[in-house]
Amino acid sequence: GDSVTQMEGPVTLSEEAFLTINCTYTATGYPSLFWYVQYPGEGLQLLLKATKADDKGSNKGFEATYRKETTSFHLEKGSVQVSDSAVYFCALQQGGSEKLVFGKGTKLTVNP
Amino acid sequence: NAGVMQNPRHLVRRRGQEARLRCSPMKGHSHVYWYRQLPEEGLKFMVYLQKENIIDESGMPKERFSAEFPKEGPSILRIQQVVRGDSAAYFCASSPIQGYEQYFGPGTRLTVT
Numbered sequence: 286g287d288s289v290t291q292m293e294g295p296v297t298l299s300e301e302a303f304l305t306i307n308c309t310y311t312a313t314g315y316p317s318l319f320w321y322v323q324y325p326g327e328g329l330q331l332l333l334k335a336t337k338a339d340d341k342g343s344n345k346g347f348e349a350t351y352r353k354e355t356t357s358f359h360l361e362k363g364s365v366q367v368s369d370s371a372v373y374f375c376a377l378q379q380g381g382s383e384k385l386v387f388g389k390g391t392k393l394t395v396n397p
Numbered sequence: 398n399a400g401v402m403q404n405p406r407h408l409v410r411r412r413g414q415e416a417r418l419r420c421s422p423m424k425g426h427s428h429v430y431w432y433r434q435l436p437e438e439g440l441k442f443m444v445y446l447q448k449e450n451i452i453d454e455s456g457m458p459k460e461r462f463s464a465e466f467p468k469e470g471p472s473i474l475r476i477q478q479v480v481r482g483d484s485a486a487y488f489c490a491s492s493p494i495q496g497y498e499q500y501f502g503p504g505t506r507l508t509v510t
Contacts, residue, residue, distance in 0.1 A: 387441070
């Protein structure tokens with residue numbers, strides 16, 4: 286079945302550091318890909334998405350590119366802030382299905 | 398517009414008791430999804446409901462678990478005769494139409510003692 290693998294956490298960075306959180310997937314066909322973020326005590330929020338190969342999703346300084354050849358959707362940000370501290374989830378969704386398939390999540394802590 | 402509401406936020410049950418988790422979708426949303434997050438695992442899809450209909454329950458355990466989304470009122474996830482392995486965070490999401498973004502609630506953390 287479909288699955289998502291993302292890098293193990295936790296990840297600890299200093300403010301203004303560069304962030305990469307790796308995400309790879311296994312799926313048939315051409316799923317849509319997502320990054321969700323969960324701040325402490327809150328529900329998951331959609332951060333960005335891409336629906337086809339080579340699409341780049343971006344939001345709040347975060348970017349991820351849908352790479353079909355490497356089945357990857359790595360999350361990047363050039364300069365993290367303390368307020369980016371959260372758990373980040375990579376997910377996929379097959380066309381015609383409402384079901385989201387999530388990775389295990391990566392906890393990011395940004396220190397001042 | 399209030400977000401997706403879930404209650405209770407924390408629920409403690411002894412083995413063998415029943416757990417009822419409630420989810421109030423965002424206003425105007427008629428599609429509800431339930432996900433479960435076991436310790437050290439990602440969120441796993443359980444069930445997708447529309448008002449008064451179960452559309453996809455492929456992720457629901459075959460026994461003890463049931464879900465409903467009545468015409469009026471919140472969606473309910475019901476777990477009968479809970480066991481320790483049911484301890485998890487249960488997340489609800491809603492969307493206004495099929496294929497649209499899912500908006501998540503803060504989750505209910507169930508602990509079975």
